[in-house]
Amino acid sequence: MKLIFATGNEGKMKEIRAILKDLPLEILSLKEAGIAVDIDENGETFEENAVIKVKAVKAVLGEEPVILMSDDSGLVVDAMDGQPGVHSSRFMGEDTSYHIKNAEIIRRVNAAPEGNRACRFCCVIAALLPDGEVLTAAGTVEGEVAFEERGEGGFGYDPIFYLADKGKCMAELSAAEKNSLSHRARALAAMKEKLIPVLNRG
Numbered sequence: 053m054k055l056i057f058a059t060g061n062e063g064k065m066k067e068i069r070a071i072l073k074d075l076p077l078e079i080l081s082l083k084e085a086g087i088a089v090d091i092d093e094n095g096e097t098f099e100e101n102a103v104i105k106v107k108a109v110k111a112v113l114g115e116e117p118v119i120l121m122s123d124d125s126g127l128v129v130d131a132m133d134g135q136p137g138v139h140s141s142r143f144m145g146e147d148t149s150y151h152i153k154n155a156e157i158i159r160r161v162n163a164a165p166e167g168n169r170a171c172r173f174c175c176v177i178a179a180l181l182p183d184g185e186v187l188t189a190a191g192t193v194e195g196e197v198a199f200e201e202r203g204e205g206g207f208g209y210d211p212i213f214y215l216a217d218k219g220k221c222m223a224e225l226s227a228a229e230k231n232s233l234s235h236r237a238r239a240l241a242a243m244k245e246k247l248i249p250v251l252n253r254g
């Protein structure tokens with residue numbers, strides 16, 4: 053069975069292939085499957101966006117019997133009423149550097165009453181099966197907004213995502229360490245558990 057993952061991000065593809073490697077699936081990126089699709093991610097939740105993405109790919113692909121998978125993720129900050137959330141990549145503008153976005157999040161959290169620094173990375177994976185059934189699986193990792201950026205690893209909001217039990221920001225972890233606890237890895241592991249019975253029923 054073919055599985056097409058709706059991303060152009062090679063880092064994600066590596067993570068997906070590693071986690072799903074023992075399933076009987078040929079895993080392709082959109083590019084490898086020769087699919088070009090422009091997706092308007094206008095959902096209000098991570099789950100809505102993940103489902104919008106698989107359905108958009110299905111509309112282009114037609115009836116080919118494959119599993120289509122996608123993810124949507126972002127940073128949820130309690131003191132910002134859950135922002136940037138589903139707007140994580142668009143927060144303050146798509147072209148604004150993460151150095152500036154991170155500084156703004158620190159500023160807003162520092163100004164919040166009661167010193168609430170809690171935040172989490174969330175990810176929802178959606179899978180559209182050949183019979184039209186949609187499966188979803190979520191993963192989160194809890195953290196705190198740091199007082200300053202730390203670390204050179206990862207991407208995006210990783211330098212301000214402080215993991216109290218590690219005493220480090222996400223950007224200070226090795227790629228292997230991040231992949232062992234990330235929201236995406238957890239969502240993928242949960243999705244894998246849902247896919248196994250589907251693949252077994254043939």
Ligand code: IMP
Nearest residue numbers: 123124125126127140141207208209210
């Ligand atoms: P997407 O789901 O790949 O579109 O990610 C949405 C946005 O969420 C990214 O552009 C980042 O701003 C943020 N984000 C998602 N996952 C991570 C992560 O692991 N580290 C840092 N930022 C992330």
